[in-house]
Amino acid sequence: MEGSHVSVSADTASVEADRKKAGPGLKSRPFSIEQNVLDLLVCRGILSQAVLDRAAQEAAESGDDLEGLLLDRFQVPKTVLGAAMSDYYQCPYLPYDERTVIASELLRPLNADYLKKHLWLPVARRGQLLDVLAHDPHDLERGWDVRRSFPGMTIRYSVGLRRDIEQFLGATTEQQGGASTIGTILNELEEDLPLDPVHERPSGPIDENDSLIVRLTNHLISEADRLGASDLHFEPSTGKREMNIRFRVDGTCFSYTKVPAAYRRALISRLKIMANLDIAERRKPQDGKIRFKLDAQRSIELRVATLPTGGGNEDAVLRLLTAKEPMPLEAMELTPSALQTIKAMAEQPHGIILCVGPTGSGKTTLLHAILKHINTEERKIWTAEDPIEITQEGLRQLQIHQKIGLDFATAMRAFLRADPDVIMIGEMRDKETADIAIEASLTGHLVLSTLHTNSAVETVIRLLDLGCDPFNFADAMLGVLATRLCKRICSVCKESYRPSPHEYQELVESYGAEGWPLLQTGQDDLHLFRGRGCEHCRHSGYKGRVPLHELLVGTDEIKQLIQSRSRTTAMLIKAVEDGMLTLLQDGIRKVLQGLTTYRQVRAVASK
Secondary structure, three states, X not given: OXXXXXXXXXXXXXXXXXXXHHOOOOOOOOOOOOHHHHHHHXXXXXXXXXXXXXXXXXXXXXXXXXXXXXXXXXXXOHHHHHHHHHHHHOOOEOOOOXXXXXXXXXXXXXXXXXXXXXXXXXXXXEOOEEEEEEOOOOOHHHHHHHHHHOOOOEEEEEEOOHHHHHHHHHHHHHHHHOOOOHHHHHHHHHHHOOEEOOOOXXXXXXXXXXXXXXXXXXXXXXXXXXXXXXXXXXXXXOOOOOEEEEEEEXXXXXXXXXXXXXXHHHHHHHHHHHOOOOOOOOOOOEEEEEEEEOOOOOEEEEEEEEEXXXXXXXXXXXXEEOOEOOOOHHHHOOOHHHHHHHHHHHOOOOEEEEEEOOOOOOHHHHHHHHHHHHOOOOOOEEEEEOOOOEOOOOOEEEEOEHHHOEOHHHHHHHHHOOOOOEEEEOOOOOHHHHHHHHHHHHOOOEEEEEEOOOOHHHHHHHHHHHOOOHHHHHHHEEEEEEEEEEEEEOOOOEEEEOOOHHHHHHHHHHHOHHHOOOOOOOHHHOOEEEEOOOOOOOOOOEEEEEEEEEEEEXXXXXXXXXXXXXXXXHHHHXXXXXXXXXXXXXXXXXXXXOOOOHHHHHHHOOO
């Protein structure tokens, strides 16, 4: 919580002095919005005075809360009302966020019904500094209660709407009542930690099979799935500093919680046991998989990677691979021409189609969408994947096992003896696999695969650098499809706006003035979109992902450039002349459609 703060520091004696100074007749104000806050809304043009008077009259007649009426009946955004309260009380506005974890020891001396009635609660403690969320930080009587509950602490206030505070209290009540919630588990860990008073370190061994460690690990995985995280990061620090746990949601990492330093090795060892890794080996990286059952109906698979870090510690990164059905090709948000071209490629009897991009860019999802389009009774389709993330009825899917020598090259050789029509290889990691795939595509098979490259044109250069024969690859190539994922504007809080002259010019220059899709439309007629931030998107303005694509088609001219080992620039110029949209151009088109913002496009596509 950043910004300006109201801070007080007092002990019990000063609290009593303040109470005497205030006098016996002091009464707490009812929890309604201050008139000054309402005046700010009128001054800023959010509400007219007539509308505000009508809202106040409705609240008086119905007995409803005026704040709730403004939010629901009169559609005042929470962020706007919170900003007005922040300006009046001169402390930051803190909206509800389900990712905020409130330590249970802060709530132990307090009664939940009391907090709900008086609308305040402690949020976080850092040494002698206590962050408190309150509906009215200026209320003296509530201030006395806070100081009496936490004597000797420096109090730093944030202001919250009634609805925000009630949501925080509801979440913390659930945490206190649950058996396996992060707040209660961390509190039990700290209570269960036997310390050596001389060296200030655990006096007894901490077992990775301890019930608290097992509960903590299971809960973190369940929370990562609930929040829609793609990755879960365990980051121990050196010395006595706590271990940081971070989630990646929609491509962005955030800190979820911290675990006492004494438990860092036990927690990593627990993950290793779940992934069948060697818990005694801490000097080199290891990788494995976890099959985790969330409930009776649903389970997920996690890819685990451990890496040695400074101070004799190990980091662990878990990628959540939720088993799901394949998406139809029409749902991949390709341009109509690209969709038609890919369908035509997929129906060819032989050749090679490559899907390229960094890890987590949607390559596997796209390949399975192509396979879904051609998955018919007449075709025999083999796939080799590591791991199998998406399952389809009708596919014969093989799981790669590097430890027993079953790699992609071995799987390819086996497939060629198993009467395939279509072969999908999870990744072409080396020259041997690439050569076998190209050979298979030249001998009557349709081959689909992925590669880690930055763009469609760079893929050709990468394969030639691996040592692949340019004539064989040129003959086999049907097309290369590059893909990226960027953040999608939240559909709930999306709003339109007119771009500034600088922003408009930047869009035109990035796309290319000669191909700008709005040549007949000036800046005055252009409307872009952005997200204001709401509870649905956790006040980020973004929810979900938008795919961007770049399709390089293997035309005769492109194949001649490949055979002559032409430079990347020459291939790119020819491809654009033939109608290829680059990743950046496709992203700008989706900016104009109101799906994302230019800043998010530039974050994943540089040229």
